Amino acid sequence: MTFCQEAINGSCIKNSWTNIIRIPMYCVMILLILTTLAGNLMVIISISHFKQLHTPTNMLINSMAIVDFLLGFLVMPYSMVRSVEKCWYFGEIFCKLHTSTDIMLSSASIFHLSFISVDRYFAVCDPLRYKAKISVLVVLVMIAISWAVPAIFAFGMIFLELNLKGAEELYYKHIHCKGGCFVFFSKISGILAFMTSFYIPGSIMLCIYGKIYFIAKGQARSIKNANQKIQNGFEEKQQLSRRKEKKAAKTLGIVMGVFLICWCPFFFCTVIDPFTDYTIPPFLNDVLIWFGYLNSTLNPMVYAFFYPWFQRALKMIFFGKVFKRNSSRCQLFLELNT
Structure with a gap:
């Protein structure tokens, strides 16, 4: 049996995995990062x-891309070492800082997803007043909330040890050990984290995207019926409306599917683990945390790769055209679409 810190009593036990297991794990995690x-x-x-x-x-x-980039840059590399080695080599203060930053950036990413759904709701359901309602100032307030609330929640909970509230004795006797860094929640803090970081923003997303889908479907049906009443000369418009309806359904399904698949298992285990006397294996917790990180990997694909303008911008970046004079004024598309 190997310990994380051999010379210290009460040290955490280091993983006994061979390089056959460790190397592929490092490779997969580095690729993800x-x-x-x-x-x-x-x-x-x-x-x-x-x-x-x-x-x-x-x-x-x-702003969401900046959050997800920082998660990949500041959090995931250290989480990788912790997940593979089962040891923390960076000190207790940095452990608290890492855990706080992890919770903050993960929650901020989810908050951004929620506010993007609000933006899309007004764009689809109230397009005539969209620009008046979703102004630059309103968006800046959304961004400020998406950063500030998770930051206050995460750093306050970890540095004030509110995550241990009601389970201090259990944590220090049976879970805490030297050379380790654990994301631990008591019953109260687990419910609070679940509600703040997942359930409330997730419910907002689910309700809004559900409403967007049904309204978009109704609009497409109305266009189809109107075209049928006019003449056969508008068949192209009918086909276009059907394609838009299918695309809207597909995009919304992917958005919610990726979000739920990535985050639901982790938060479900977070909220039930304290009520089952922490019987969920640490290895499973690590796997679920990385599933959550995967959402930040997939966000640019879901929210940007779907747009034709991003594909054109990507080509210009890869071929170095962004360094040309006035490249910032290049027209990526003819008209701005909400």
Whole structure:
């Protein structure tokens, strides 16, 4: 049996995995980290560089990409070492800082997803008043809330040890050990984290996207019926409305599917683990945390790769055309679509 800190009593036990297991784990996690960094960096460069993309919606997407990039840069590399080695080599203070930053950025990413759904709701359901309701100031307030609330919640909970409230004796006697860094929640803090970081923003997303889907479907049906009443000359419009309806359903399904698949298992286990006397294996907790991180990897694909403008921007970045004079004024599309 190998310990994380051999010379200290009460040290955590180090993983006994062989290199046959450890090396593939490191490779997969490094690939995930690099994909997260590259994908979100491309979104940040595209939206920041091209003036045509400086819209309220893209400001939200850009802010979310910054959150996801920072998660890949500041959090995931240290989580990788902890997950593979089962040891923490970076000190107790940095453990608290890492855990706080982890919770903050993960929650901030989910908050951004929720506010993007609000933005899309007004764009689809109230397009005539969209620009008046979703102004730059409103978006800046959304971004400020998405950063500030998770930061206050995460750093307050970890540094004030509110996550241990009601389970201090259990934690220090049976879970805490030297050379380890644990994401631990008591019953009260587990419910609070579940409600704040997942259930409330997730419910907002689910309700809004459900309403968007049914309204978009109704609009497409209305266009179809109107075209049928006019004449056969409008068959192209009917086909276009059907394609838009299918695309809307597909996009919304992917958005909610990715979010739920990535985050639901982790938060479900977080809220039930304290009520089952912490019987969920640490290995499973690690797997679920990385599933949550995967959401930040997939966000740029879901929210940016689906847009044709992003594909054009990506080509210009790869071929170095962004370094040309006045490249920021390049037209990526003919008209801005909400």
